[in-house]
Amino acid sequence: MISVQNRPLQLSGNKIWVAALVALCLASCTTKKSTVLRSPSSGQGEQQTAVTKPAVDKDKIVAKVGDIQDVNGxxxxxxxxxxxxxxxLSGIAGTITKEDVERSxxxxxxxxGFQLGLDKIAKEGALFDLQVIDSRDNVAYNATLGTSANVKDAVLVVGPVYPREIKSFGQTFANKNVLQVSPLAATMASEFSLPNLVSITPSIRTHSETLAKYVADQYYTGDQxxxxxxxxDESKQFLVNFVSEISKANxxxxxxxxxxxxxxxxxLVLTGTNHVISGTANKNLVKGLLDAMDERFLNPGNQFKLYGHPNMAKLSFENFENMDFYGLTITSSNLVNESDSDTRKFIGNYKSAYKVxxxxxxxxxxxxxxxFGRLIHKYGVDYVSRMTQDKFSGLNSDYKFEFYPKWGYANRALGIMVYHNKKFERK
Structure with a gap:
């Protein structure tokens, strides 16, 4: 275990070089202490019924910040x-691959970003003891972290990142009344079978269900x-229950x-609007679809609305002049609006601290x-009971959690994005 100084991390040059310095200068301006551990001390999916947990009375919380409390033994x-x-960090001195650089x-x-978030809520009186741990992207090592002293007494665990490590850590982390947050993986929560897991990134099933309901709401008599x-593969995954979800909604x-x-x-019908849903984001298949729509669009009477797989946000449509007429609509969990004042302030603070x-x-x-910081600051160790009640709208992500007893909390919040003027805008 290596204790580090409480000073901001300055980022410049190659990021992998900075990663090599993380053990020496991980920032913790707002926390009481920040530590990097090199070694520990030792498909129905989400369609099942969600459960609402009763809220805990905040007035019952009398513990002081930093107190040791009992949570289910x-x-x-x-x-x-x-x-x-x-x-x-253990691989910095050896051979570094492109994948290593990307993961670091x-x-x-x-x-x-997490540190800047803690910096912000520190001004609200929320002080945290942040333990920053290198998970090494190693399944066996993550299993040992589940019993590490600096992890097992945490009120919240954020990570690991990758599915295999999430499962191996979760199997050895004994306190299921403390939440384990999956911060980035889009894997369906049902694949882990961890009742205390919080899946922040909505699954592709959630994207599919959300878009199906949206399309159903856009339907009028005479439409198709x-x-x-x-x-x-994308179509098979995205469209598995799409038709039934539309029928359920309308x-x-x-x-x-x-x-x-x-x-x-x-x-195609001429009596109304043709609502076309593309289950694929393959650029060649999408091009073929758009070429066909463009050809028919020139004929009087053909009206189109286009909807698609969330990965269509990664495609370029600059060569398709009719895109604004089609109103391509997708779901997205990435909702950053760089013109928003709070977003601009975050960008400025981030660049000031890290130079990128x-x-x-x-x-x-x-x-x-x-x-999570505000939730814990407000409700203490009873914050878990508020997960399904307290919604959140952030700079990039919205949170609306549903609880499933067998596999934890799944985020169901997504934004609707419409392509207009050569970019996607939140509807």
Missing amino acids: HAVKNNRIALLLPFE SLALDFYQ ILVYDAGD AQAKVKTVMSVNELNNS DPSEFSYKGYDAALY
Whole structure:
């Protein structure tokens, strides 16, 4: 275990070099102490019924910050947060691959955003004992971390990041009344079977269900809903229950699944709007779909609305001049609005502290720190009972958790994004 100084981490140059320095200068301006551990001391998915937990009366909380409290037979320090991220410090001196750099950068960005979040709520009186731990992206090592002294008495564990490590850590972390947050993995919570797991990133199933309900709401008499199933892996995953979800939300909707562009062309209606859903984000398949829509769009009477897989946000549509007419609509968990005043302030603070712009992972770390930090500060060790009641709208992410007794808390909050003027905007 290496204790580190309470000073901001200055970022410049190659990020992997900075990652090598994390053991010496991880920031903790707002926390009582920050520590990096190199070695420990020792498909129905979300469709099942969610359960609402009763809230705990805040007036019952009388403990002081930093007190050791009993949580179901386990001693917990009420302001200690364990942050388990794959800095992979042990590999810095050896051969470094591109994947190593990307993973270390992910960890560093998330940490830096998380730290700025704690800095902000420290001004509100919320002080935390942050334990920053290199999870090493190693399954066996993460299993040992579950019994590490600086982890097992934490009031909240954030991490590990990757699915195999999440499961191995969760199996040895005994106190299931303390939450283990999965900060980035989009894996369905049901695959882990950890009742104390918090899955921040909505699963693809949640994206599918949310978009299906949205499309059902856009349907009017005379319209046709055409679900384009290209047969690729993305389509199979995204469209598995799409039609049934539409029918559940709007029994009057006319829905047809088409397997090719030709079949789609032969299924268009002139009586209303053709709501076309693309289950794939493959750029070649999407191009073929858009080319066909452009050709038909020129014919009088053809009206289109296009919806798609969330990964369509990664595609470029600059060469398709009719995109604004189609109103491409997707769901997204990345909701950053850089023109927002709070976002601009965060960007300025981040660049001042670390000399670079924040990444997606920086925003995610910041939002997580604000939400969980404030929740713990307000409710103490009983914060778990508020998870399904206290919603959150952050710079990048919204949180609306549903609880499932077998696999924990799943975030169901997503934004609706519409493509307009060559970019996606939140609706």
